[in-house]
Amino acid sequence: MRLVKFLAHAGIASRRQCEELVRNGQVKVNGSIITEMGFKVEPGVDRVEFAGKIVNSEQTMVYLLLNKPPGYICSAYDPQGRPTVLEMVKDIDQRIYPVGRLDFDTSGLIILSNDGDFTNLMIHPRYEIKKSYEAWVQGNVKDEELLLIRTGMLLEDGPTAPAECTVLSREANRSLIEIQIHEGRKRQVKRMCAAIGHPVTSLQRTKIAFLSINGLQEGCYRHLSLSEVAALKECAGLKH
Ligand code: URA
Numbered sequence: 186m187r188l189v190k191f192l193a194h195a196g197i198a199s200r201r202q203c204e205e206l207v208r209n210g211q212v213k214v215n216g217s218i219i220t221e222m223g224f225k226v227e228p229g230v231d232r233v234e235f236a237g238k239i240v241n242s243e244q245t246m247v248y249l250l251l252n253k254p255p256g257y258i259c260s261a262y263d264p265q266g267r268p269t270v271l272e273m274v275k276d277i278d279q280r281i282y283p284v285g286r287l288d289f290d291t292s293g294l295i296i297l298s299n300d301g302d303f304t305n306l307m308i309h310p311r312y313e314i315k316k317s318y319e320a321w322v323q324g325n326v327k328d329e330e331l332l333l334i335r336t337g338m339l340l341e342d343g344p345t346a347p348a349e350c351t352v353l354s355r356e357a358n359r360s361l362i363e364i365q366i367h368e369g370r371k372r373q374v375k376r377m378c379a380a381i382g383h384p385v386t387s388l389q390r391t392k393i394a395f396l397s398i399n400g401l402q403e404g405c406y407r408h409l410s411l412s413e414v415a416a417l418k419e420c421a422g423l424k425h
Contacts, residue, residue, distance in 0.1 A: 322386065
């Protein structure tokens with residue numbers, strides 16, 4: 186990582202101010218003053234000093250909650266050139282990435298972060314973080330058809346865990362259902378609905394654990410508070 190970026194990530198100052206600090210000979214790496222702008226350091230290995238103190242190599246953790254519109258891909262780069270969720274995020278210096286996935290055509294809540302341990306807690310099925318979805322499906326869903334979703338059903342990659350499911354609205358040829366799952370297998374909600382004979386026509390993730398989509402406009406994001414991050418970790422059973 187470039188020395189200037191390392192300093193900025195560690196929260197010393199803005200990137201431009203960090204350039205100034207390096208140019209002025211105020212930064213040492215492994216005991217030697219470095220003024221070269223492109224100088225590279227290895228975080229956790231090289232000893233970086235500023236103002237007589239060692240600069241912590243841990244970078245500032247960032248946690249954002251974004252309401253994804255349909256038509257964005259949940260990865261840092263798409264070989265097909267489709268827009269990525271990261272393109273909606275401005276003013277964040279850290280290299281963040283989506284925590285889990287929503288399909289290209291699915292909308293709703295997605296967390297973006299640079300914290301690998303946190304990401305694992307959020308997406309590993311072992312930690313059972315609940316996610317709620319609202320799905321418009323074809324046809325008129327009968328209560329008994331939801332039993333399969335509620336008790337667990339067999340998909341081609343194995344049985345699903347029991348999931349909460351209710352019908353929110355019924356119209357002539359379509360129904361709106363709410364499903365809460367904690368497994369996060371690929372296209373899971375769409376496959377579950379198709380398996381009971383009601384293919385999904387549009388899907389939105391409305392909740393991740395206690396975080397709700399209410400008040401967050403599509404295409405917008407907000408920082409999670411420290412207490413929200415701590416509470417999410419607790420939801421995953423990690424006391425700290
Ligand atoms: N289930 C799906 O089928 N698609 C998503 O994007 C998320 C959950």
